[in-house]
Amino acid sequence: MTSTAPALSAVPSTLRIPLAARALGARLFPNMAVDDRYAAAALARMGDDGAQWLQDRQSVYGTLARTQVFRATGQAFLARHPHATVANLGCGLSDYLQWLDNGDMQMIDADLPEVMTIRRELSPARHARHRLLELDLTAADWWDALGLPTSRDADPVMLMSEGVFMYLQPDTVTAVLQTFAERAPAGSVFTFDAMCWLSIGRAKQHTSVKHTDAQFHWGPRRENELNQLHPRLHLAASQQVMGDYNLFYRYLQPLFKALTGVPLYAIYRLEVSA
Template sequence: MAPEKVRLTAEKATLLATLYGRALDARSPRPILDDRLAAATVERIDHDFSDTGMDQRMAGSVAIRARFLDGWAREFLARHAEATVLHLGCGLDTRAHRLDPPPSIDWYDVDYPDVIDLRRRLYPEEHRTIGTSVTDLGWLDQVPAGKPVLVIAEGLFYYLDPAEGRALVRAIVDRFPSGQFVFDALSPFGLRLQKLNKPVRKAEATMHWGMDGPADLLSISPKLRLVTAMSAFDLPGYGSLSASHRISVGLAKVVPGFRRMAAFYRLEF
């Protein structure tokens, strides 16, 4: 089978960095996420992954974040024998393969059409896919609305226009009977610091939506309730990373602006 040639730009190109990060973690002596499908997928893509800006040091953080959101997703699916999952901005994430949901779970991977076309070539046996910009809300008509919904949005919301992002969240809340959003976010200060993020800089991606804490999110809809808000620097697992990485995380924890610049949220309705 010939390698897949990939030509992605801007925010789409960042999916190659995160895929490579999970692959580097899987190849390490003590993997955190152990995403072996990610490692195998990298081998099938014709791309110079060293040019993504991702390295072994950053790969540990990628794996920790993915593992954490996997845990929240598992908790929701354990409580809902029948549910719909909307994996928004899925990129080349192998989350459905990692979680292996039962047939009673309707799983939708949603991303731009060219990204979904690539997914279909790389993961031919996967769940339902929808090729669209997530903010073109007509795609929601393809998803039956009768079940509780889990919305997973890792590495997505900060790339959206704020008004369009809020409209997306509101449309999902209004469409489904109940559900939960699990996602990561950056504060306005965190957004400004992304010019120092090498994979983002390499992709020439632009971020737009900075979330200034839970109140900013809850104002989207009166139906939303906060379940968890956690600094990204408080996620479990950083103790297993390099000494320099542990020192960086420790410093970020004690400086308020840095501590709040990246967070993980769980909202329900």
């Protein structure tokens, strides 16, 4: 691939934002560095110097903070289930395998075909335990298309989706989570980030996303609504992302949640029971 920016449609084009943050964000927040070994090279090969995205300090910080949470969640899950499958839905050019690979786990990186074309060029599958697959979360058969367990008696799996759910239609989010609840083996985990419902329709007010044609379509109105999607599904944890960015966020976020019943921006971990 030449060092020119490939054309991407609206939502896939947002993959540059976290890629630049992981590649260059340590310049702004040295104490938040995630030491991504591959992001800088991928960003350069896309013909992007990252300067535009670094102007959005909040998104850079948020990406680094959420990367640490997703990474820690994956590592903790694999400590309990070392042979498990981890599937990154809407992976973009993120590379969690570099942090999660224990020599036994299985990794699936999946996204829309236009993204996976670029991904295979910039970051091909690393070994036989690593699969790169096309994914359409609006398709009813997405679970089977990824080769995820066909029985609830199988070993638990971990699904993660970073920077994706806010761009999906509400019906799609509901269907995806209900499929997970219905199909996943007991003990499986689904971790994703989301902004609250007040962000819906306001992408043009976001410092970075406004440079794309993407729009925010979904955000939870109450945390409890996630528990009500399926009898097997329960919210195990929610973790606010921006609390340590500055004093404003540190004090705003608890107040915001107290007033609205939902975090401003958080990472949610759902689990399924037997």
